[in-house]
Each structure stands twice: as C-alpha cells, then as structure tokens.
Amino acid sequence: MIPASLRALLDATDGQRRAEWAGREVWLANEAWGELVVSLQGAQVLHFLPAPEDATAEGSTSNAPDDAQAAGASASPDATSGEDEEALVAGGWLWVTPTPQALPGAIRGGIPLCWPWFADENTADESEDRSGPMHGPARKADWRLDAVDEHEEGVELHLSPLERLHSQLVPRAVIQANANRLHVELITEHRGETPVKITGALHSYLAVADVQACRVEGLAGARYLDKLADFAEREQQGELGVRGGLDRIYHTNAELTLDDGHRRLRIARQGSDSAVIWHPGDERPADTSAAAAGHFLCVESANTRLDPVWLVPGAQHLLGTTLSLETDA
Numbered sequence: 001m002i003p004a005s006l007r008a009l010l011d012a013t014d015g016q017r018r019a020e021w022a023g024r025e026v027w028l029a030n031e032a033w034g035e036l037v038v039s040l041q042g043a044q045v046l047h048f049l050p051a052p053e054d055a056t057a058e059g060s061t062s063n064a065p066d067d068a069q070a071a072g073a074s075a076s077p078d079a080t081s082g083e084d085e086e087a088l089v090a091g092g093w094l095w096v097t098p099t100p101q102a103l104p105g106a107i108r109g110g111i112p113l114c115w116p117w118f119a120d121e122n123t124a125d126e127s128e129d130r131s132g133p134m135h136g137p138a139r140k141a142d143w144r145l146d147a148v149d150e151h152e153e154g155v156e157l158h159l160s161p162l163e164r165l166h167s168q169l170v171p172r173a174v175i176q177a178n179a180n181r182l183h184v185e186l187i188t189e190h191r192g193e194t195p196v197k198i199t200g201a202l203h204s205y206l207a208v209a210d211v212q213a214c215r216v217e218g219l220a221g222a223r224y225l226d227k228l229a230d231f232a233e234r235e236q237q238g239e240l241g242v243r244g245g246l247d248r249i250y251h252t253n254a255e256l257t258l259d260d261g262h263r264r265l266r267i268a269r270q271g272s273d274s275a276v277i278w279h280p281g282d283e284r285p286a287d288t289s290a291a292a293a294g295h296f297l298c299v300e301s302a303n304t305r306l307d308p309v310w311l312v313p314g315a316q317h318l319l320g321t322t323l324s325l326e327t328d329a
C-alpha cells in the first residue's frame with residue numbers, strides 16, 4: 001500500500017533501475033517476478049509486490065484486498081499537513097506514508113533499518129558511539145548499492161552505508177525478492193578491539209486492510225514488555241487481536257502470522273528473540289494522517305533490551321526477516 005506517486009513511478013518504469021521519489025534516490029524493478037522499490041536513504045525497502053501466480057487473478061487475490069483499493073483520500077480531513085494528501089494505492093505487502101518527512105528525516109514505511117540500537121536503547125552500547133537519534137543513525141544515512149544480482153526469478157541487492165556510522169561496527173544489508181518472498185538481512189561486523197553490545201530492528205510497516213481487525217498469531221503464551229504501561233511485564237493470553245494503539249516487545253523467536261482478514265502473511269525472523277508489535281493508535285506521528293494510519297501494523301524483527309547482542313572483535317551478527325504468504329507453504 002503505497003502513495004499514488006510511487007505507484008505512478010513504478011508504472012512508468014521502462015526497465016530503468018534508478019529514479020527519485022520524495023527527494024530520495026530509489027532502486028526499483030517492475031518485472032515478471034514482481035515489484036521492488038528500495039530507497040538508498042537507509043537501504044530501506046519501500047515496496048514489494050510479488051507477481052500473482054495467475055496473472056488473470058490480479059486485483060482479486062490476497063495481494064490486493066478489495067476493500068482497500070484506494071485507502072486514504074485526497075483532501076482528507078485528517079491529513080496532518082493541512083494540504084491535499086495523495087491516495088494510498090493498494091497492492092504490495094508494505095505500507096508507506098503518503099506524507100513523508102523531508103530529508104534528512106526518515107521515511108515512515110517499508111522496512112527501516114534501526115541500527116545499532118532499537119528505539120532509545122542506545123545505552124545498550126557502552127562504547128563511545130552511544131549518543132544519537134531514536135532508532136540509531138542508519139535509517140537516515142545514505143547507503144550505496146555494492147552489488148545487484150538480477151535474474152529471471154528475482155533480484156538480490158547488497159548495500160552498505162557511504163559513511164562510517166560506528167567506530168568499531170560496520171553494517172551491511174542484503175535484500176532478496178522473488179515471486180514467493182521478501183527477505184531482508186542486516187549484518188553487523190565487528191572490526192574493532194573491544195566488545196560492543198547492540199540492539200536494533202527491521203521495523204517492518206506491513207500493509208493491512210484495517211488495523212482494527214488484525215490478528216497476529218504465534219504470540220500466545222509469550223512474555224512481553226508493554227511500553228505503554230511503563231514496560232510492565234505481561235503474558236500474552238491467546239492470540240493477539242489488534243484493536244487500537246499498542247507498543248509491545250515480545251520475548252520470542254517464533255514465526256508469526258499476520259492475518260488482516262484478506263491476507264495471511266508469514267513473518268519469519270533470524271537472529272531475533274524480540275518481536276516488536278507497534279501501532280500508534282490515536283497518538284499518531286506528525287507524518288501520518290488518520291486515514292493512512294489505519295492501514296499498517298508494524299511487526300518488527302528486533303533485538304532489544306530483552307535480547308541485546310554482545311559482539312566481540314571479529315564476530316558478526318545477522319538480523320533477518322522473511323515475509324511470505326501462508327498459501328505458499
């Protein structure tokens with residue numbers, strides 16, 4: 001579920017791979033296997049839509065919920081900008097705000113890379129590098145494409161930041177997309193001398209028909225920290241039904257399924273014992289209108305205060321997530 005202008009950019013591509021959207025350079029593909037858009041700011045996947053198995057079923061498959069063909073409205077009374085807001089166009093597994101912040105802000109949507117800390121947990125890093133913004137500097141930094149491996153069935157991109165983001169740690173990202181799945185890896189290499197503790201997240205904004213009618217399966221019985229209740233520790237009773245704002249860190253490495261009533265998206269995670277489930281409810285950030293906010297739920301592959309990663313010199317850590325439709329099992 002992406003802004004109409006991003007949809008238009010994809011529709012206009014004629015095989016070229018570079019374009020500009022919202023002031024950011026993006027890499028994009030609209031091929032037989034599907035569609036992918038990656039912003040070089042933050043190495044952030046903005047859009048993924050695998051080709052439907054039966055192309056004639058396009059528009060009526062689980063890829064495109066019928067009741068969400070054009071969510072968000074022009075001149076929405078809820079638009080925070082006070083100006084006309086472009087429509088969100090359905091199709092795709094990820095959500096992007098139609099009112100993105102200008103640079104150097106980060107785009108809300110897709111899969112931002114939060115590194116080398118999650119939220120304000122920069123105290124996890126006891127090195128000199130711990131001062132910095134919410135969710136770390138990586139999501140706002142410029143990244144470069146080091147390698148692109150394209151073939152008929154899909155694509156694999158390798159990216160790394162243009163500038164050094166940490167005195168001892170070096171991140172890189174790998175993005176794989178094909179007709180069955182989207183896979184993102186954030187790899188951290190320790191090239192320094194002293195152990196460093198990190199947290200982080202692949203902060204996936206998943207597109208849903210209506211956030212008030214979502215269910216996340218795989219969390220029953222898991223312990224979680226409720227950030228909206230001063231980090232109170234609780235246990236999930238039954239499966240999670242999302243009905244309003246929530247901000248929770250679940251201590252689990254289980255595979256999750258997001259069911260929005262139209263699509264059952266499987267979310268596998270690698271190197272992650274924290275699953276963050278977040279939606280702002282009525283406490284919307286300034287870059288998101290109420291109309292647009294109803295169409296995402298964040299299900300994040302994370303390392304948090306519950307499972308920080310100690311990296312010793314020479315070691316590396318891989319934080320990953322794999323999205324696929326349950327029907328592909």
Ligand SMILES: O=P(O)(O)OC[C@H]1O[C@H](O)[C@H](O)[C@@H](O)[C@@H]1O
Nearest residue numbers: 119134135227247276278285298
């Ligand atoms: O607004 P951002 O800096 O992108 O953060 C958005 C959200 O990210 C995570 O999910 C945190 O758990 C939330 O507490 C936070 O509000």
